[in-house]
Amino acid sequence: MNGAPASAAPRVADADFARRLGAAAAEVEAALDALLPAAAEGPVAEAMRWAALGGGKRLRAFLALESAALCGAPRQGALRAAAAVECVHAYSLVHDDLPCMDDDDMRRGRPTVHVKWDEATAVLAGDALQALAFEILAAPETGPAEARAALCAALAQAAGARGMVGGQALDIAAQTAPAPLGLEEITRLQALKTGALIRFAAVSGALLAGDADAARALAAYADALGLAFQIRDDILDVEGDAAQMGKRVGKDDAAGKATFVSLLGLDGARRAAEERARAAEAALAPFGAAAAPLAGAARFAVERRS
Amino acid sequence: MNGAPASAAPRVADADFARRLGAAAAEVEAALDALLPAAAEGPVAEAMRWAALGGGKRLRAFLALESAALCGAPRQGALRAAAAVECVHAYSLVHDDLPCMDDDDMRRGRPTVHVKWDEATAVLAGDALQALAFEILAAPETGPAEARAALCAALAQAAGARGMVGGQALDIAAQTAPAPLGLEEITRLQALKTGALIRFAAVSGALLAGDADAARALAAYADALGLAFQIRDDILDVEGDAAQMGKRVGKDDAAGKATFVSLLGLDGARRAAEERARAAEAALAPFGAAAAPLAGAARFAVERRS
Numbered sequence: 001m002n003g004a005p006a007s008a009a010p011r012v013a014d015a016d017f018a019r020r021l022g023a024a025a026a027e028v029e030a031a032l033d034a035l036l037p038a039a040a041e042g043p044v045a046e047a048m049r050w051a052a053l054g055g056g057k058r059l060r061a062f063l064a065l066e067s068a069a070l071c072g073a074p075r076q077g078a079l080r081a082a083a084a085v086e087c088v089h090a091y092s093l094v095h096d097d098l099p100c101m102d103d104d105d106m107r108r109g110r111p112t113v114h115v116k117w118d119e120a121t122a123v124l125a126g127d128a129l130q131a132l133a134f135e136i137l138a139a140p141e142t143g144p145a146e147a148r149a150a151l152c153a154a155l156a157q158a159a160g161a162r163g164m165v166g167g168q169a170l171d172i173a174a175q176t177a178p179a180p181l182g183l184e185e186i187t188r189l190q191a192l193k194t195g196a197l198i199r200f201a202a203v204s205g206a207l208l209a210g211d212a213d214a215a216r217a218l219a220a221y222a223d224a225l226g227l228a229f230q231i232r233d234d235i236l237d238v239e240g241d242a243a244q245m246g247k248r249v250g251k252d253d254a255a256g257k258a259t260f261v262s263l264l265g266l267d268g269a270r271r272a273a274e275e276r277a278r279a280a281e282a283a284l285a286p287f288g289a290a291a292a293p294l295a296g297a298a299r300f301a302v303e304r305r306s
Numbered sequence: 307m308n309g310a311p312a313s314a315a316p317r318v319a320d321a322d323f324a325r326r327l328g329a330a331a332a333e334v335e336a337a338l339d340a341l342l343p344a345a346a347e348g349p350v351a352e353a354m355r356w357a358a359l360g361g362g363k364r365l366r367a368f369l370a371l372e373s374a375a376l377c378g379a380p381r382q383g384a385l386r387a388a389a390a391v392e393c394v395h396a397y398s399l400v401h402d403d404l405p406c407m408d409d410d411d412m413r414r415g416r417p418t419v420h421v422k423w424d425e426a427t428a429v430l431a432g433d434a435l436q437a438l439a440f441e442i443l444a445a446p447e448t449g450p451a452e453a454r455a456a457l458c459a460a461l462a463q464a465a466g467a468r469g470m471v472g473g474q475a476l477d478i479a480a481q482t483a484p485a486p487l488g489l490e491e492i493t494r495l496q497a498l499k500t501g502a503l504i505r506f507a508a509v510s511g512a513l514l515a516g517d518a519d520a521a522r523a524l525a526a527y528a529d530a531l532g533l534a535f536q537i538r539d540d541i542l543d544v545e546g547d548a549a550q551m552g553k554r555v556g557k558d559d560a561a562g563k564a565t566f567v568s569l570l571g572l573d574g575a576r577r578a579a580e581e582r583a584r585a586a587e588a589a590l591a592p593f594g595a596a597a598a599p600l601a602g603a604a605r606f607a608v609e610r611r612s
Contacts, residue, residue, distance in 0.1 A: 037467050044467055044475040095433060100425035119406035120478050123429065124471050127401060127436065131466035134440045138459035149454040153444035160437035161343050161350055165430050169350040172426050 014303075017296025021062050024082070028061035029053060031083045035136055047113045047125035048132070052090040055108040059229070059297070060085045060201040063222070066293045067205030071214050077143035081151060081204040084133040088159050089197060091129035094122050096168060130159065143208050150207045158200035167193025180258035187227065195226035202294075213286075221283035221294060228276035228301040234259040235269050240306065273302040320609075323602025327368050330388070334367035335359060337389045341442055353419045353431035354438070358396040361414040365535070365603070366391040366507040369528070372599045373511030377520050383449035387457060387510040390439040394465050395503060397435035400428050402474060436465065449514050456513045464506035473499025486564035493533065501532035508600075519592075527589035527600065534582035534607040540565040541575050546612065579608040 032052050037045040061082035068078030097104040097112040098119060105115045114122035136142070137151045157163055170189040174181050181189065202222035206215035238261050260269045280298035284291035338358050343351040367388035374384030403410040403418040404425060411421045420428035442448070443457045463469055476495040480487050487495065508528035512521035544567050566575045586604035590597035 041467065042472075042475060042479070044471060048467065091433075095429055098426075098429060100429065120404075121475075123401055123404060123406060124475050124478075126433070127397075127465075128467035128471040130433065130436055131462045131469075131471065133462075134458055135462035135466060138455050138462060140455075145451040145455045149444050149446075149451045149458070152440055152455070152458045156437045156439075156441035156444060159433075160441060161347065161354065161434035163437075165350065165434040165437065166348075169348055169427075169430050172430075173348070 014296060014299060017293060017300055020066070020293050020296070021057065021059070021300070024062040024065045025056075025058035027065070027079060028058055028082045028086055031079045032086060035080075035083050035132070043117055043121050044124045044128055047094075047117050047121050048090075048129055050110075050116065051094045051113055051125060052087055052129060055110070056086075056089075058082075058086065060089055060197060062297065063198065063201035063294070064204045066297075067202050067218055068208055069205070070218075070287055070290055070294065071205040071209035071211050073147075073205045073208035074143065076141060077147065077208045078205055080136050080139070080142045081208065082201070084136040084151075084155060085197060085201045085204070087129045087133040087136065088155065088164070091126040091133075092159075092164055092168070092197075094126040094129070098122055101168070101172065133159075144210075147208045147210060150210075151204060154200050154203060154207060158196040163192055163196035164194075167191070167196070174257065180256065180262070182258070183260075183263050186258050186260065186263065190227060190230040191223065194230055195223060198222050198226040198229070217283055217286050221280050221298075224276045224280035224283060225298055225301055228273050228280060228298060231260040231269050231273040231276065232302050232304065234261045235266065235273065236304075236306065237261070238266065270302075277302045320602060320605060323599060323606055326372070326599050326602070327363065327365070327606070330368040330371045331362075331364035333371070333385060334364055334388045334392055337385045338392060341386075341389050341438070349423055349427050350430045350434055353400075353423050353427050354396075354435055356416075356422065357400045357419055357431060358393055358435060361416070362392075362395075364388075364392065366395055366503060368603065369504065369507035369600070370510045372603075373508050373524055374514055375511070376524075376593055376596055376600065377511040377515035377517050379453075379511045379514035380449065382447060383453065383514045384511055386442050386445070386448045387514065388507070390442040390457075390461060391503060391507045391510070393435045393439040393442065394461065394470070397432040397439075398465075398470055398474070398503075400432040400435070404428055407474070407478065439465075450516075453514045453516060456516075457510060460506050460509060460513060464502040469498055469502035470500075473497070473502070480563065486562065486568070488564070489566075489569050492564050492566065492569065496533060496536040497529065500536055501529060504528050504532040504535070523589055523592050527586050527604075530582045530586035530589060531604055531607055534579050534586060534604060537566040537575050537579040537582065538608050538610065540567045541572065541579065542610075542612065543567070544572065576608075583608045 036049050036052060039046045039049055064082035064085055065078050068075065093107060094113045096102050097107060098114055104112055106112065113125055133155060134152055137155060138148050142148050142151065159165065167189050171193055174189070199219055199222040202218045203215045206218055237259065260272060264272055277298040281295045284295055342355050342358060345352045345355055370388035370391055371384050374381065399413060400419045402408050403413060404420055410418055412418065419431055439461060440458055443461060444454050448454050448457065465471065473495050477499055505525055505528040508524045509521045512524055543565065566578060570578055583604040587601045590601055
């Protein structure tokens, strides 16, 4: 009889996930370093490097690389897709941190771009990072023309008014709304604001390989994963330690903003996150054991401490 | 003996140019109306429509349509390239007008986006217009995958840190520089800030048709045309009438900013503009009479009153 609870088993998969996440981060960092304009080109180039290099978990890069590995797409194209999605993520943070948006002066323990330089440089560095993402994807080095065009189309949709920007607009509107958002609204907001880019990253390898079935399965995985991540973020915003998070915590609560925790309570949010993580894992079933690294990301999403 | 000076001949080409420019404007307006998100989608969508519809000469759209006609590329793809370049142009104006940039409250006789809505909406509408441009180019309706990828790559380069954004950054740096810019610096600034996007528009038809020789000739044409346009803008800024221009005039002079007029004098600037217009016309030689509409744009660039 097997008396040990499953959670006491040695977490080989978790250790492997941590190793692969770290390797993806190092690899995309080197790729970005080579793809970004040199700091000597001026303050906008410096600010682009400040925003895009040296920070973050690189979850989106990891998803792009693992998606490509799973679908048999070449590593070079995958690395370029990973760099492109990290450029868009970095641009969104630079613009979100602006005084007219979330007005944040620190990010990953460092001054934000408009604090270190000025607002004009932050607007322009964000704009240029978005353009660079498409430049990276569209270049012949990324892969066959069909894949490059598909990647550009998917990233543009994920980043635009019906994706990330649309989610940010909903978030800003919620700050002055008469009542906090409900569960359905906050779920939709997050699916756009952070989910769309996570979905692009997870699908990018399938687009590179031209595998439409894999793209569908990975989109379902990513949608569940993105929500699991966001719910866990809301939990950490309440429970977390500022030094470990590298940014202000308890901020959402102080702002009277609806979160998954304010709507579901801490235990309810934990259950919802776990449910989303399991849905993400279930979406990977068609890939079998080969999808273990992506399944590891779903576990990480709900168990991480920062 | 032919006693009449050439300039007294009836200006059939000019009338034809004006007609074609107006037709291109109407056609791209309809295309943008269909491609932009509906106003009902929210304030960012409304602001995108406000910024991209109902204004401007639509020179870039005209260049894209005529470039495609000259190179034998299908009209549908050309119209999408025209819409995409107008989206990027519109986004650049929205961000340039922000308080932290040029701080303009009027554009084409109407309040700018951050005045009509707010700064956050202006940042987001600009961001979404850039994404939409790539979404339009990358969609299958634009043409073969090879052409779509080439268009995305060219637009990304034209819009990014080594193109339009780079030019805007130089412009902002010049405002706090100890001395006004010299002729070489202002030429480089303008070649980036406005020239790069004009070049993309003029080359887009050749990219759609996959004609590398035409792309080279059209790039040379566009580089000369862009400078002719900018020099004429500087002349109109001194001579123009605010009502006709639809924006503040005499502004550059008041700001102690170097312009082609401050560097060359009015007569010198007129000569330089004429020289660039002739260079643009000369670059069209390989195309023969078929390039008459594009030659008309070069004439228009230096003879327009607004």
